[in-house]
Amino acid sequence: MLVLAMAFSSWLISFYIHHPMVEGSVYSDIVSFWHREPRLQAGLIPCLQYFFEYPPASCLITYVSRMLGGGGLVGYYVVFSLLSLPAYIGIALTLKRFAGLTASLFVIAPSMVLYGVYNFDHFLSVFLIASLLAYTRGRIGVSAFFLGLGFSVKLFTVLLLPILLAEVNEWRRRLHVLFHFIAGALPFWLPVLLLNPRWLPDFLSFHASWGLENSWIIWLSNNPFSPSSKFLGFLTAAILVFRAYGASASYESKAFLVLSGFLIGSPTFTPQMVLWLIPLIAANTRLWLWLPLLEAANAGIILTWFATDSPIMPWTPPQTMSLLRAAALIGMWMTVYRAAPIGLNHRQV
Structure with a gap:
């Protein structure tokens, strides 16, 4: 119960300090997306119907927040925040299993509060720690799958794929790892690459500049x-x-x-x-x-x-x-x- 209480408290504080209707609220990328992008307000699909500088799963989270939020800023923000709550709980519970009770309390670290309901990095974080936990339990395929999910939110879990591949000494098992990584990433990436092939070069050009x-x-x-x-x-x-x-x-x-x-x-x-x-x-x-x-x-x-x-x-x-x-x-x-x-x-x- 303590772990859940800490996760909920961290999420709740983050939700409050970034809430667009709170006077003096702290800046949040999520709110900024709404103000800068009339196509998001209009309900168009990011990554497919207009350029969005984040990978496909982040586009999906943003779109779901807009559609379930009822068309207004507050609803959009509340839905995004509610989608974020399982990530907070997942980080805390997985950390407890991975490194013990004390480690799980890091869910209330200042960065978790200030930068949680802020962007998409808390989603990447929960996939990362889930991947690490799966690896320690000997489930390397599952570990790779979670890295693939993280790659769909932000690209950077791919940096860990060479380490995971080096952990196995047979090419057949390395192909097994690659298959699971792709299985985690492909359901999000494939629709965007097929329906809007221009998005990928625009994405690379944006970040290169x-x-x-x-x-x-x-x-x-x-x-x-x-x-x-x-x-x-x-x-x-x-x-x-x-x-x-x-x-x-x-x-x-x-x-x-x-x-x-x-x-x-x-x-x-x-x-x-x-x-x-x-x-x-x-x-x-x-x-x-x-x-x-x-x-x-x-x-x-x-x-x-x-x-x-x-x-x-x-x-x-x-x-x-x-x-x-x-x-x-x-x-x-x-x-x-x-x-x-x-x-x-x-x-x-």
Whole structure:
């Protein structure tokens, strides 16, 4: 009951602080989508009838929220929030089974409250922790299936697929893993790719053109759209991710190294992306020392963003928070990496 109460409380606070009718409410991407997109208000289908910059399952969640919400902003927001509640409960219950009662209380972490009913990252987070739990129970196919579901919400669970493939030592079983990943992703992706093939190149072009956002690299270039800075970020991410792939560590530790390594280098590191890491941090007590700095800095980004004239530039409060967050995440990455010597993974099955 405590776990359910914590999950519900975290969700309820997030629902309230982002509610569009609450005076002084905290910014939410979900509300922003409504205000910027008249085609969403009109009931058109995102990803199919107009471009939406998120993968197909996120498009579906957005469309269902609009259609069940009755055509108004409040109804749309309430339905999205209600769809989010099972994700909160799933994160808490799965964390309890995966890492114990104390870990499950991370569902009330500041990032879960501030960035839960905000975007789609809490859905990715529940699929990620479900995948990890399935792996620890020896159900690698189910683990891959949940990664596929996560890939349909946001792409980044695909970064864990090479780790999962490396966990099996037979090509037949690797094909089994790939099949289950595709089975989780294909029901969402296939209709969009068939009915609106233009969406995928538009999606790739949109994200390729995005500038630096909440990345420490802005402090080196002072130019959010510097191509060389973006290249440096992706190079850093690639180095850290491939070092993680080569680490002789547990699957859970590798998952943290890969995702956090990607975020450290990524030119775009929006604060809601920290939700990917919450289950992995909760399961590793060595990382808890860094958690106050990570969470305070991550919360500070949105809390100072709209009080700043140029929040994407260095020497502003949001980017100072981003720099502190990067320092905490680098500390976490090094903590796990130092305990994981480089070499072949000996946990193959």
